[in-house]
Amino acid sequence: MTLSNGSSFYVKYNYFRISDEWNDYAIVSVGEFRSNWTCVVSTCPLTMNRNTCTCQDVCNDPIGQTDCYTECVETCVPEGCSVPETNSLITNGESFINANCSQNCTCIDNQLNCNIHYQCSPYATCSTRDEIRKCYCNEGYEGNGETCISVFKDCYEAYQAGHTTDGIYTILPTDWPGSPFRVFCNMTFGDGGWTVFQRRIDGVTDFFRNWTEYKQGFGLLNEGNDFWLGNEQLHYLTDQKNYILRVDFVHSSDRLYYNEFTTFKIGDESTKYLMSYSSFKSGNTGYTYTFSYNNGKQFSTRDQDNDECSNHHFADRHRGGWWYSDNWCTGCYGSHCHHFQYGSSGCYTLGTYTNLNGDYNGGSAENIFYNTNGSNDCNHKFAEMKIRPSN
Numbered sequence: 001m002t003l004s005n006g007s008s009f010y011v012k013y014n015y016f017r018i019s020d021e022w023n024d025y026a027i028v029s030v031g032e033f034r035s036n037w038t039c040v041v042s043t044c045p046l047t048m049n050r051n052t053c054t055c056q057d058v059c060n061d062p063i064g065q066t067d068c069y070t071e072c073v074e075t076c077v078p079e080g081c082s083v084p085e086t087n088s089l090i091t092n093g094e095s096f097i098n099a100n101c102s103q104n105c106t107c108i109d110n111q112l113n114c115n116i117h118y119q120c121s122p123y124a125t126c127s128t129r130d131e132i133r134k135c136y137c138n139e140g141y142e143g144n145g146e147t148c149i150s151v152f153k154d155c156y157e158a159y160q161a162g163h164t165t166d167g168i169y170t171i172l173p174t175d176w177p178g179s180p181f182r183v184f185c186n187m188t189f190g191d192g193g194w195t196v197f198q199r200r201i202d203g204v205t206d207f208f209r210n211w212t213e214y215k216q217g218f219g220l221l222n223e224g225n226d227f228w229l230g231n232e233q234l235h236y237l238t239d240q241k242n243y244i245l246r247v248d249f250v251h252s253s254d255r256l257y258y259n260e261f262t263t264f265k266i267g268d269e270s271t272k273y274l275m276s277y278s279s280f281k282s283g284n285t286g287y288t289y290t291f292s293y294n295n296g297k298q299f300s301t302r303d304q305d306n307d308e309c310s311n312h313h314f315a316d317r318h319r320g321g322w323w324y325s326d327n328w329c330t331g332c333y334g335s336h337c338h339h340f341q342y343g344s345s346g347c348y349t350l351g352t353y354t355n356l357n358g359d360y361n362g363g364s365a366e367n368i369f370y371n372t373n374g375s376n377d378c379n380h381k382f383a384e385m386k387i388r389p390s391n
Contacts, residue, residue: 081107097133101126123148142172142180153240155185156389159193168221174240181233184221186386194246195237197229198385200368203360207320211304214321215269228357231266231273231299238265243387245277249356249370250382257372259283259291264387272298272306275323286373290353297323307351312342314351319366320358324351337378340365356383
């Protein structure tokens with residue numbers, strides 16, 4: 001380089017790197033330099049900024065102190081914080097946790113601020129996942145890694161841990177892909193530990209819903225409200241253990257009925273949430289076969305007709321999502337509170353002997369019904385479905 005006064009000099013850098021187009025071809029590094037001149041211009045790497053002085057330096061005044069009241073040194077300063085352990089740089093706002101998770105450092109205004117009291121919970125593991133090292137709660141626990149709280153797989157596990165009050169609990173079934181979710185637990189009925197997945201009590205909540213709503217669940221879990229937990233949740237719940245299904249319903253005459261079934265399971269969405277159970281266990285409805293017509297059937301909603309009956313859309317006619325049967329698809333029967341009329345010949349038919357998800361105050365075939373031997377098939381004012389491990 002030749003200056004205006006005729007003097008010349010050179011500067012030689014031993015490692016010169018330019019970034020790609022994405023980074024605007026910025027100078028990444030120049031390495032060390034050699035020169036035959038004592039006053040040179042230095043260039044900062046990509047990850048650093050030039051700290052300029054208020055008073056400019058010149059060769060005969062290298063630190064620019066002439067007429068300056070404060071000392072000023074031009075140098076390259078990092079755009080973030082240097083981490084000695086890894087010999088790397090983190091940006092402002094970014095955090096770094098050391099190898100054994102005993103220190104959590106955050107870069108603030110180019111200064112590394114470290115919490116030396118960072119420590120994993122006894123129920124957590126220090127590990128790197130998706131290139132992020134931190135404390136992760138072990139399976140069966142939830143939290144930020146420093147604090148981990150036990151998460152139960154169902155209401156029965158909560159009951160075994162000493163929780164004996166009815167109410168809302170947080171659970172995490174085996175292999176559930178999402179975050180822990182809330183359920184209503186009936187801890188006082190029978191032997192306790194029942195996970196409730198359906199309740200009808202006042203008709204405020206509409207059960208004539210679409211597929212997605214039944215999949216995800218709807219209603220309020222609080223005691224005294226109608227709700228459906230969700231078919232997806234129900235699948236993961238029943239897939240982890242063998243469960244007893246208990247169905248309770250109360251007729252408008254205040255007569256209480258119940259039925260219990262063993263090895264109750266709900267398939268995944270690819271099976272259309274197919275319902276199955278092994279056998280009738282106990283009950284007082286007088287009929288052991290009532291629910292058997294629903295066994296092995298797919299779930300249907302108003303927008304997904306999976307009842308295998310081309311003549312009727314039972315979820316639409318019975319006003320609720322349920323496991324409908326095609327057993328009476330082509331039949332012609334008499335009038336009954338859970339039969340609907342079709343065609344012009346005066347024929348009546350049905351898609352199920354049971355439907356606890358119909359309209360709360362619905363008319364014939366659209367109401368809540370469950371076949372009994374006492375002619376109290378319809379007009380039920382309360383219904384609840386719940387599960388509990390069989391062993």
